[in-house]
């Protein structure tokens with residue numbers, strides 16, 4: 027038997043154990059986490075935890091797919107990375123514009139756009155229920 031054989035088995039067993047316990051491997055320096063419950067959607071999790079739609083997707087790239095249809099009950103997901111964790115947010119309502127959201131938050135439009143790189147420069151690709159980071163600090167570089 028080779029050591030690499032045992033190492034591979036241990037890695038496999040650890041992976042099985044983590045799936046059974048609902049413990050996905052969280053990214054390094056994860057600031058906050060949440061356990062997925064029945065009926066959760068990505069934007070519902072974002073709204074409930076003050077995480078932007080962009081941040082939730084970015085922090086969980088490779089874990090949550092782009093359509094967000096692979097969440098499972100008991101899954102533990104990271105909400106933000108320490109030092110890059112915007113927790114000041116706004117859930118878009120019908121009729122909101124980027125300008126109105128930025129104005130209400132008291133921040134420049136450019137700050138809103140910088141913190142939400144998924145939003146195009148004329149803000150035509152947003153939707154009600156989307157969660158935007160409205161912090162005055164810029165978190166996304």
Ligand SMILES: *[C@@H]1O[C@H](CO)[C@@H](O)[C@H](O)[C@H]1NC(C)=O
Pocket residue numbers: 052056058059060102
């Ligand atoms: C998830 O967050 C809780 C605090 O809310 C913490 O005690 C726990 O260690 C975190 N889990 C992981 C895997 O980091």
Ligand SMILES: *[C@@H]1O[C@H](CO)[C@@H](O)[C@H](O)[C@H]1NC(C)=O
Pocket residue numbers: 113
């Ligand atoms: C938001 O993050 C800041 C900085 O990490 C922290 O001081 C504050 O308590 C957080 N607010 C909430 C509501 O979690």
Ligand SMILES: *[C@@H]1O[C@H](CO)[C@@H](O)[C@H](O)[C@H]1NC(C)=O
Pocket residue numbers: 146147148149150
């Ligand atoms: C909005 O901006 C995007 C790029 O951010 C551009 O492709 C699109 O043509 C613009 N639409 C309008 C109506 O200006």
